[in-house]
Amino acid sequence: MSLHNIAEIAAIALFGxxxxxxxxxxxxxxxxxxxxxxxxxxxxxxxxxGYISGRRAPIIENGVQSMEAYINPIPAGLVLTGIVxxxxxxxVMLSLCLRLYRxxxxxxxxxxxxxxxxxxx
Amino acid sequence: MxxxxxxxxxxxLACALAVAFTRDLLTCAVVFMAxxxxxxxxxxxxxxxxxxxxxxxxxxxxxxLLLFAVLKRIGAIGPGKGERHGPREK
Amino acid sequence: MARVRNDFEGxxxxxxxxxxxxxxxxxxxxxxxxxxxxxxxPQPAPSAPESADPGAVNHLPLSAVQARRARAEKFxxxxxxxxxxxxxxxxxxxxxxTAAALPPFxxxxxxxxxxxxRRYIEQGMAETGAVNVVAGMILDYRAFDTLGESNVLFTAxxxxxILLRLGVSDxxxxxxxxxxxxxxxxxxxxxxxxxxxxxxxxxxxxxxxIVLNGHLSPGGGFSGGxxxxxxxxLYLNAFGYxxxxxxxxxxxxxxxxxxxxxxxAAAKSYSFFTGANHLPSFINAGIPGMLFSAGLxxxxxIAVGLVVCCTMYAFYTLFRKGDM
Numbered sequence: 001m002s003l004h005n006i007a008e009i010a011a012i013a014l015f016g017x018x019x020x021x022x023x024x025x026x027x028x029x030x031x032x033x034x035x036x037x038x039x040x041x042x043x044x045x046x047x048x049x050g051y052i053s054g055r056r057a058p059i060i061e062n063g064v065q066s067m068e069a070y071i072n073p074i075p076a077g078l079v080l081t082g083i084v085x086x087x088x089x090x091x092v093m094l095s096l097c098l099r100l101y102r103x104x105x106x107x108x109x110x111x112x113x114x115x116x117x118x119x120x121x
Numbered sequence: 122m123x124x125x126x127x128x129x130x131x132x133x134l135a136c137a138l139a140v141a142f143t144r145d146l147l148t149c150a151v152v153f154m155a156x157x158x159x160x161x162x163x164x165x166x167x168x169x170x171x172x173x174x175x176x177x178x179x180x181x182x183x184x185x186l187l188l189f190a191v192l193k194r195i196g197a198i199g200p201g202k203g204e205r206h207g208p209r210e211k
Numbered sequence: 212m213a214r215v216r217n218d219f220e221g222x223x224x225x226x227x228x229x230x231x232x233x234x235x236x237x238x239x240x241x242x243x244x245x246x247x248x249x250x251x252x253p254q255p256a257p258s259a260p261e262s263a264d265p266g267a268v269n270h271l272p273l274s275a276v277q278a279r280r281a282r283a284e285k286f287x288x289x290x291x292x293x294x295x296x297x298x299x300x301x302x303x304x305x306x307x308x309t310a311a312a313l314p315p316f317x318x319x320x321x322x323x324x325x326x327x328x329r330r331y332i333e334q335g336m337a338e339t340g341a342v343n344v345v346a347g348m349i350l351d352y353r354a355f356d357t358l359g360e361s362n363v364l365f366t367a368x369x370x371x372x373i374l375l376r377l378g379v380s381d382x383x384x385x386x387x388x389x390x391x392x393x394x395x396x397x398x399x400x401x402x403x404x405x406x407x408x409x410x411x412x413x414x415x416x417x418x419x420x421i422v423l424n425g426h427l428s429p430g431g432g433f434s435g436g437x438x439x440x441x442x443x444x445l446y447l448n449a450f451g452y453x454x455x456x457x458x459x460x461x462x463x464x465x466x467x468x469x470x471x472x473x474x475x476a477a478a479k480s481y482s483f484f485t486g487a488n489h490l491p492s493f494i495n496a497g498i499p500g501m502l503f504s505a506g507l508x509x510x511x512x513i514a515v516g517l518v519v520c521c522t523m524y525a526f527y528t529l530f531r532k533g534d535m
Contacts, residue, residue, distance in 0.1 A: 004315035007167075010130040012310055016303035017137040023295040029146055029191060033153050036184065037137055040160055047167055052324070053317035057168045058344040059429065060336050060499075067329045068319075073344045074328055076169045080349065081360045083175050084433050084519065087184045088367035091526045094191045095374040098530070101195050110288075170429030171345050174421065178437035183523045186444065190530035 007048035015041035028097045028107045032090055039086040043079045050075035122166065129163050146197045150188040157181035340496030340505035341426035350426075350508045350515075354479040357511075361518050365472055368522045375529045400449070407449030414442030422516035426505045432512040436519025443524045452532055459524060461535040468521045471514040478507055 018037035025031055050072035058073040097107060104112050136156035140149050157180035164173040192198050314321045331348055341347030349357050422435030447455045497504030528535055 005310055005313050006127060006130060007163075007316055008310050008313055009307065010134060012303060012306045013134055014137055015306070016299060017134070017141055019302070020296060020299040021141045023299065024292060027146070029188070029195075030140075030149060033140060033149055033188070036153070037140070037156070040157070040180070043172075044160065044163070047164065047169055047172060048316060049321075049323050050169075051167045051317050052319045052321075055168070055319075057170055057429070058332065059170075060332075060342050060344065065333050065336060067324075067332045070332055070344070071168050072324050072328045073331055073348055075323070076172055076345050077349045077353065079169075079172055080175055080345070080431075080433060081356065083172070083179055085360060085363050087179050087187075088364050088522075090184055091187055092367050092370050092374075094187055094530070095371045098191060098194060099374055107195060169345075171343075171431060171434070174430055174434040175437070178434050178441065182441050183437055183444075183526070186441075187526055187530060190527060194530065 005048075007051075008045055011041045011045035011048065014038075014044065026109050028100065028109060029094070031109075032093045032097065035093065036086060036090050039082070039089075043082055043086075046075045046082075047079045126163070126166050129159055129166065133159050133163070146192055150185060150192060153188065154181050154185035157185065336499050338496070339508065340499050341508055342499055343426050343428065343431075346426045346431050346508065346512070347505065349431075350511045351506070354511065355482040357515065358475055358479050361472055361475060361515055364518055364522045365468060368468070368525050371526060371529050372535070375533055376535065398451070403449040407445050411442050411446045411449075414445065415439055418442060418516070418520070422512050423502065423509060425512040426508045427500065427502070432515025433519055435512075436516035437523055439516065439520040440523030440527075443520070444527045447524075447528060447531075452528070452534075455528075464521045464525055464535060467517050471517040475511060475514045475518075478511065 015038050018034045018041060021034035022031055022038065025034065052071045055069060055071050058070045058076070060070075100112060101107055104115050106112060106115075133156055136152050136159065139152045140156070143149050143152065157176060161173050161177040161181060164170075164176055189198075331352065332344055335344045335347045335352075336342060339347035339351040341351065418435045418437075418439030418441075420435070421430035421438060422432055425431035425435065443455070443459060494506045496506055499505070503509060525535060
């Protein structure tokens with residue numbers, strides 16, 4: 001594995017940490033934090049695809065309009081939408097956590113499962 | 122510039138591992154906020170200023186604020202922390 | 212679940228509280244009460260060990276069953292954790308092996324830099340009038356995607372409103388108001404109010420500047436809207452809910468979000484019918500670099516900024532206060 005793709009490798013490692021934390025943690029708020037972490041990892045991977053070394057940000061200056069002067073703007077546009085959608089998803093998940101807490105007075109997933117199973121009996 | 126990028130990526134991974142191995146929820150939220158800030162710096166290094174402003178305002182701003190508001194609501198911060206209803210963590 | 216009421220001071224809550232406080236990790240006492248159908252007055256904690264007394268004959272087979280069930284649950288939990296770690300590591304190993312075959316980072320000959328980015332950069336300013344190529348792309352070439360994204364934000368705000376605002380009885384509201392942070396915090400905090408008087412107008416102004424200059428410099432509707440929302444949140448924290456509700460309440464949120472989203476949909480939703488074929492805009496592109504150039508882009512930026520600002524404020528105040 002060469003060191004040419006450090007940003008992509010770091011993004012994959014961050015995704016791995018987030019995914020493991022999502023599956024292993026017992027607290028619901030920690031699961032939401034882990035979900036947000038995997039989202040950030042995907043954005044890092046996408047935005048690293050558009051970077052070209054030695055070129056500037058895609059804001060046209062001095063009338064230079066050739067493609068060889070700027071980085072690729074398309075992955076940046078994708079990630080821009082993604083960041084805001086990620087916070088919207090986190091907000092909905094956290095409000096679901098609040099409703100669960102109001103009902104069961106705990107945010108431990110094992111206790112909630114046990115209480116819910118007991119209620120259904 | 123390459124060295125700064127490598128340093129920031131290592132710091133982001135360190136923050137992620139810190140979130141994974143911490144039991145206190147307030148510390149997790151604060152470290153997550155720091156991770157968003159470092160991610161905003163990475164966007165600047167990757168020549169995407171739009172992403173940097175958006176990540177700093179949204180990720181390190183409102184998203185972490187929502188986490189703090191939820192932690193306050195469930196009683197994990199503030200006086201009598203954790204004794205009121207015992208939300209256990211791990 | 213239909214027979215469970217939201218009864219926080221009732222017997223169920225007392226029993227749960229007793230079980231939680233005595234640290235009894237086995238599920239015996241709690242499950243046995245439900246199985247026996249024992250109707251109970253609020254039982255104090257010392258009675259729980261009495262109900263688990265192995266001397267009572269008709270409890271004995273039940274507790275053996277429950278002990279076996281607890282052991283099975285512990286074994287399955289360990290198995291789940293091991294399998295989860297193995298699967299995650301396997302997946303990450305596959306992804307890392309794929310990353311070794313990726314084209315090098317920052318190379319201008321990568322296959323991702325194709326004729327689409329060439330068209331956006333070289334003819335972006337002439338066709339859209341925007342100096343910021345990313346803003347011109349997401350609000351002109353791909354405005355349909357941003358319409359979908361604004362819809363996602365609006366839907367999330369509606370979902371959080373539904374979850375956290377309706378269906379709350381009076382007793383719960385009183386109990387939760389006791390838990391509310393506002394009562395435990397010093398009111399009229401001097402430092403916070405002095406800073407907020409200075410910082411809130413600056414934050415709102417800065418956010419509006421970012422929104423308006425979205426097509427000329429980095430920024431745009433999303434970041435500017437988030438900064439404006441953050442300014443409003445600071446004002447709410449410093450001055451309280453009643454003062455903020457004078458100018459930012461549910462009606463303002465409703466009007467601003469719906470008007471902005473309707474304007475955006477009226478401008479750009481014809482793509483539902485024409486597909487990817489854009490209609491030529493009747494507002495000409497203007498001189499690039501002026502504030503009111505680039506056709507519809509400044510107005511769409513203002514619409515997106517309004518939606519994001521109202522949504523961020525709504526999220527925070529619904530989480531904090533439970534009401535808008």
